[in-house]
Amino acid sequence: TEIPFTFTPTVLGPIPYQYWLQTHNENEIDAQQSTLNVTGTGIAAPGSASFALAPPPAPLFGQLLTMKVSALNPDLTVNTNFNGPLTAAYTGPTVSYSVPPVTGSVPVTLTHGMGSFSFNFPNAGIYTFVLSGDGVSTTINVNILESRTQVKVTGSIAPSATAPMISATVSVEGQFGLVPDGLVVFVLDNNYAIYLPPITLVNGTAALKAALPSNLSAGNHTLETLYMPFISVSPNFLPSQATITIPYNPPH
Numbered sequence: 678t679e680i681p682f683t684f685t686p687t688v689l690g691p692i693p694y695q696y697w698l699q700t701h702n703e704n705e706i707d708a709q710q711s712t713l714n715v716t717g718t719g720i721a722a723p724g725s726a727s728f729a730l731a732p733p734p735a736p737l738f739g740q741l742l743t744m745k746v747s748a749l750n751p752d753l754t755v756n757t758n759f760n761g762p763l764t765a766a767y768t769g770p771t772v773s774y775s776v777p778p779v780t781g782s783v784p785v786t787l788t789h790g791m792g793s794f795s796f797n798f799p800n801a802g803i804y805t806f807v808l809s810g811d812g813v814s815t816t817i818n819v820n821i822l823e824s825r826t827q828v829k830v831t832g833s834i835a836p837s838a839t840a841p842m843i844s845a846t847v848s849v850e851g852q853f854g855l856v857p858d859g860l861v862v863f864v865l866d867n868n869y870a871i872y873l874p875p876i877t878l879v880n881g882t883a884a885l886k887a888a889l890p891s892n893l894s895a896g897n898h899t900l901e902t903l904y905m906p907f908i909s910v911s912p913n914f915l916p917s918q919a920t921i922t923i924p925y926n927p928p929h
Contacts, residue, residue, distance in 0.1 A: 725751055728763065728808035728815040735853035738798040738821045739913040746808065748790040755790040762786050763810025765794060770802025785810075801913070824852040828861070828919035830902045834889065836927050841893045845885040849878060849904045849917070856881040857914045859906040865889070866898050878904075897922050 731745040748759035762784060769779035785794045787810075798804065798821045808815045832845035843865070851857045861883045863873035871890060876883035900921050906914040 726756065726813045728810070728813065728817075730765075730806055730808060730815075730817045730819065732819050732821075735824075735855065736819065736821050737824055737853070737855075737913040738801045741795050741797045743793050743795050744819075745793045746785050746787065746791070748787055748810075748813075757789045759787050759790045759811065761811065763808055766807045766809070767796075768805045769798070770800060770804065772800045772802065822852075823913050823915050824855050824857070825915050826851050826857050826904055826906075826917040828902050828904050828917050830900070830919050830921055832885075832900050832921060832923050834893070834898065834923050834925040837888075839888070840891045841889040841925060841927070843873070843885065843887055843889055843900070843923070845900060845902070847876070847878075847883045847885070847902055849881050849883075851881075851914055855914075857904065857906060859904060859914065861885075862903045862905060864901040864903070867901070893925060893927075895925055895927050897924050899923075 727749045729747045729749055731747075733742050733744070736742065744765075746763070746765070748756040748763075750756045763786075764782050765785050766782040767780065771778050779799055783794045783796060785792050785808075801821050801823045804819045804821055806817050806819060808817065827850045828847065829850070830845055830847045832843060834841050834843050836842075845863065847861050849857045849859075849861070858878055858881075860875045860877055862875045863885055865871045865873060873885065873887050876885055900923055901918060902920070903916065903918045905916055
């Protein structure tokens with residue numbers, strides 16, 4: 678099946694981006710995901726001087742990001758004669774009806790038409806920047822994201838002398854190649870009465886080994902694995918989950 682796809686940058690300059698593709702099976706989200714890396718060049722109609730603002734390849738909130746700024750001639754080439762200050766005024770997204778969007782400005786100095794500034798975006802969403810200097814003003818929207826995550830899990834249930842033992846290996850991948858931290862929580866057969874200890878991720882991986890009820894029935898069992906980020910430490914990761922089927926064949 679072919680799906681038509683068009684990538685149109687809305688920011689001036691060369692822009693890399695990463696899409697995560699995921700299918701839906703009725704009301705269930707398929708645990709299998711694919712990534713699509715694309716690049717494009719955002720352009721503006723020639724005719725007047727302007728400024729360009731390029732976000733980093735991983736535009737995530739909650740961490741210090743470097744934004745590149747350039748002054749453009751009417752033909753969209755870099756104005757290497759522009760040397761001096763400009764102001765990057767910003768308005769953030771509305772995250773609560775009771776709290777106004779964040780606003781402010783950041784000073785930027787361009788040398789030979791090029792410069793940059795660093796900024797820690799407090800929330801995900803669309804930020805509107807107005808770049809002003811030397812009588813020129815340009816408005817640019819920048820979309821700041823949360824990193825999607827993908828859970829991959831394998832497991833087995835084996836008999837033992839006292840009770841069946843479940844073993845599982847989990848890896849959690851973050852968008853843009855980031856390594857998530859947080860907890861993974863396990864649920865067997867949608868039965869929360871069966872205790873399986875939560876495991877803290879180390880370098881994006883975790884391993885589970887636990888005893889199951891001695892009367893566990895033979896046949897297939899479902900293991901749901903939920904990734905839960907540490908919000909206070911890394912607020913820019915989204916939770917995710919994966920479910921696998923594990924067969925159990927006790928000795929006769």
